[in-house]
Each structure stands twice: as C-alpha cells, then as structure tokens.
Amino acid sequence: MAIWDSLDSEFAALDAAGLRRRRRTIDERHGAEVVIDGRRVINFCANDYLGLADHPALVEAAIAGAKGWGMGAGASHLVSGHFAAHEHAERRLAEFVGCDAALLFSTGYMVNSGIVAALVGRGDAVFADRLNHASLVDGSLLSRADLRRYPHGDIATLERMLAESSAPRKLILTDSVFSMDGDIAPLPALFALAERFDAWLVVDDAHGFGVLGPQGRGALQHYGIRSPRVLYVGTLGKAAGVYGAFVAGATQVVEWLMQKARTYIFTTGAPPLLAETICAAIDLIEAGDGRRAHVAELVARLRSGLDHPERLMASTTPIQPVLVGANDAAVALAAQLFEDGLWVPAIRPPTVPAGTARLRVSLSAAHTVEQVDALAVSINRRLVP
Known part of the structure; x- marks a missing residue:
C-alpha cells in the first residue's frame, strides 16, 4: 500500500515544518470563556466580534424556529427547500446592507466558490488581491477565467493590469477586512477602477459585516458605495453569531446568480430555523453600537498595552495579528499563552506567507478590559524580542 504508506512521510514533513494542525474540543462556552479538557480559558480565537454566538435572543429564535418549521429544509431552494423564513431573512439582509436583493447560501465558502463562475468564464479575467481568502481563490479557479493577482492593496498595479486586459468581461475580487492581517481594502479606489474599466466588483465582507459602517451595516455602507456592478458577500457565522452567508446586490444580478451559481442550485437549503435566527441577529447588530464601541476600546487598549508595537500589523479592526x-x-508562544489561560491561535503557512507566522488575536464585545489586559501582560512576558 505505497499510497497509504506515503501519508506517514507526509505527516512527518508537516511535523518537521511546524505545519501540522490539531483541533481542540470545547466542552462548555460561557461568553468569551470556554472549557477545554476541564480547563477554563479565555477564547481569543473566535470571530464572534459582537459576542452574539450564545446570546439568549438567538437561542430563543432558534428554538421558536425549530418549533415552527422543524429542522431540515428537505430539498434545494429551487425545488421545495425555500421557506417563508428564508424569504424574510433575504429581504431583511438586503435592506440592512443597502442592496435591492439578497440570496442565502449555506456557507461563505459556497458563496465565493459559486458566484465568480456565474459572472465570468473562459476568456474573461478576474483581478484578485493576493491576500484574498482561499474561497475567493478557489471560486476564481473554478470560473476558468484568467486569474490575475495583484500585490496586496496595490491600486497602481491593478490599474495597469486592467488597462492591459482585453478580456470582454472583467471582475475585481477582494476581501473587505483581510482575515489574517486585519486591514481594510481600499474599496473607494477599487470601485473607481471598476467604474472606469466597466468591471464587476465583488466584495467579501466576511469580517466587516456587523462591525463596519453605521449600525454595523458593512463595508459598502461604511464607504457609501452602491452600484449595480457591485456585489456584496456577508458571512453570518462571525459577527452575526449564527451560520451561513449571503450575497446581495441589484435585483437583476441576484436573480442571475440564483439561475447560475452551482453552489446555490445543487445543495439542500439551510434549515429554516437558521433564517429565523438570522433575523434576530440583524436586530441585535442594528442595536449594537455599544458593543462596537466596546470592541474599539479593546483594540486600542491591546495595541497600547503591548511592549512590542513593531510586531503589530496596521489593523483598526477586531483582528489584531502579532x-x-x-x-x-x-x-510555542501560543502554547505558553494557553498555559496562562489564554487561547490564541498560531497562524502559519499556507494561510500566511512563509516567515510571517503570527498570533491572530480576535477581540470580541464579550471580552472584558481585564481579560485584554491579561493578554497583553502575558504576550509581553512570553514574546522574545
């Protein structure tokens, strides 16, 4: 069994490079504190930016949804799996982010894997930030369009690429908040280029929805961008505290995605109870200015409390990489912090470029000032200059 036996050597190579990943199992969750193997630690790993994942209102909405609709949708949305709860959630999401229409997907990965191929194909071109999420890369590859990746945030290079392209259809693809760096894409400049070169602009706001913009309405609202050529992708398992994702935009474009996005057409609809929970989450996000202000205070406190500011990346968002x-x-540093009761993930290649392994600190409205201060003290004590 040579193929089977080769896995042993490949695992050994992962171990030698410090790249093998292992899971920890959470036994209990109480806000920002979790219990792992009988030990209570503070969770700085989760993308639960507003602290909503175990909010009583969401739990109650899920219970009510289960009682009203049962569990599974039973079929794809286009067969018999589209419920009134889904329809209401889509309308609520579209209105919240300032778009005409929205389409619910099971995951953000499925949105990004499906919508690019629905908009462009062979002979067309996708222009993507080099630090885009893996789902955006995979969606581009699945489209069979020519994939051109520009250096992170480099508007001048992107402009040159667009000017040189003779592709009949062009698509600019970007995260809003970059998940491992925490910085925000230059969306106004990207939109200006999309207008100038008649290109689609797809913005994955996975880490901005609920956090950026007035009342947490997202990155497009943050910059006041609205256009039929812009598609907005939001994730519901992060700041919203639920599960799933959506794409929003002009009615005609969203209708086209419903007809052509394979990851929407050929999958069972999400449980309708989740759609009920999503609506409850939007209400909490809309009323969450206090939560967002608290997170901003924690960001400032962590950044001012660390003795090694040169190790911090230029982020004003809840994602604070060290x-x-x-x-x-x-x-090793992540393990030492865990011994201190602080759970912070070590992020390594291929998620980030070689030589830039980091701690990815995720701050949440569920954290207290005292917990963030404890994290700063521990990093200062453990981090080797």
Whole structure:
C-alpha cells in the first residue's frame, strides 16, 4: 500500500515544518470563556466580534424556529427547500446592507466558490488581491477565467493590469477586512477602477459585516458605495453569531446568480430555523453600537498595552495579528499563552506567507478590559524580542 504508506512521510514533513494542525474540543462556552479538557480559558480565537454566538435572543429564535418549521429544509431552494423564513431573512439582509436583493447560501465558502463562475468564464479575467481568502481563490479557479493577482492593496498595479486586459468581461475580487492581517481594502479606489474599466466588483465582507459602517451595516455602507456592478458577500457565522452567508446586490444580478451559481442550485437549503435566527441577529447588530464601541476600546487598549508595537500589523479592526516569524516560535508562544489561560491561535503557512507566522488575536464585545489586559501582560512576558 505505497499510497497509504506515503501519508506517514507526509505527516512527518508537516511535523518537521511546524505545519501540522490539531483541533481542540470545547466542552462548555460561557461568553468569551470556554472549557477545554476541564480547563477554563479565555477564547481569543473566535470571530464572534459582537459576542452574539450564545446570546439568549438567538437561542430563543432558534428554538421558536425549530418549533415552527422543524429542522431540515428537505430539498434545494429551487425545488421545495425555500421557506417563508428564508424569504424574510433575504429581504431583511438586503435592506440592512443597502442592496435591492439578497440570496442565502449555506456557507461563505459556497458563496465565493459559486458566484465568480456565474459572472465570468473562459476568456474573461478576474483581478484578485493576493491576500484574498482561499474561497475567493478557489471560486476564481473554478470560473476558468484568467486569474490575475495583484500585490496586496496595490491600486497602481491593478490599474495597469486592467488597462492591459482585453478580456470582454472583467471582475475585481477582494476581501473587505483581510482575515489574517486585519486591514481594510481600499474599496473607494477599487470601485473607481471598476467604474472606469466597466468591471464587476465583488466584495467579501466576511469580517466587516456587523462591525463596519453605521449600525454595523458593512463595508459598502461604511464607504457609501452602491452600484449595480457591485456585489456584496456577508458571512453570518462571525459577527452575526449564527451560520451561513449571503450575497446581495441589484435585483437583476441576484436573480442571475440564483439561475447560475452551482453552489446555490445543487445543495439542500439551510434549515429554516437558521433564517429565523438570522433575523434576530440583524436586530441585535442594528442595536449594537455599544458593543462596537466596546470592541474599539479593546483594540486600542491591546495595541497600547503591548511592549512590542513593531510586531503589530496596521489593523483598526477586531483582528489584531502579532507577528512572530518562525512557525515553531509561533506554535510555542501560543502554547505558553494557553498555559496562562489564554487561547490564541498560531497562524502559519499556507494561510500566511512563509516567515510571517503570527498570533491572530480576535477581540470580541464579550471580552472584558481585564481579560485584554491579561493578554497583553502575558504576550509581553512570553514574546522574545
């Protein structure tokens, strides 16, 4: 069994490079604190930016949804799996982010894997930020369009690429908040280029929905961008505290995606109870200015409390990466913090470029000032200059 036996050597190579990943199992969750193997630690891993994932209102909405609709949808949305709860959630999401229409998907990965191929294909071109999420990369590859990746945030290079392209259809593809760096894409400049070169602009706001913009309405509202050429992708398992994702935009474009996005057409609809919970989450996000202000205070406090500001990346968002460098050093530092009761993930290649392994600190409205201060003290004590 040579194929089977080769896995052993490949696992050994992962171990030697400090790249093997392992899961921890959460036994209990109480806000920002979790219990793992009988030990209570503070969770700085989760993307639960507003602290809504175990909010009583969402639990109650899920219970009510289960009682009203049962569990599974039973079929794809286009067969018999589209319920009134889904319809209401889509209308509520579209209105909330300032778009005409929205389409619910089971996951953000499925949105990004499906909508690019619905908009462009062979002979067309996708222009993507080099630090885009893996789902955007995979969606581009599945489209069979020519994939051109520009250096992170480099508007001048992107402009040159667009000017040189003779593709009949062009699509600019970007995260809003970059998940491993925490910085925000130059969306006004990207939109200006999309207008100038008659291109689609797809913005994955997975880490901005609920956090950016007035009342947490997202990155497009943050910059006042609205156009039929812009598609907005939002994730519901992060700041919203639920599960799933959606794409929003002009009615005609969303209708086209419903007809052509394979990851929407050929999958069972999400449980309708989740749609009920999504609506409850939007209400909490809309009323969550206090939560967002608290997160901003925690960001400022962490950044001012660390003794190694040169290790911090230029982020004003709840994602606060602390650069370490070597894979083994990042893993060791994360293990030491865990011993201090602080759970922070070590992020390594291929998620980030080689030599830039880091701690990825995710701050949440569920964290207290005292917990963030404890994290800063522990990093200062453990991080080797």
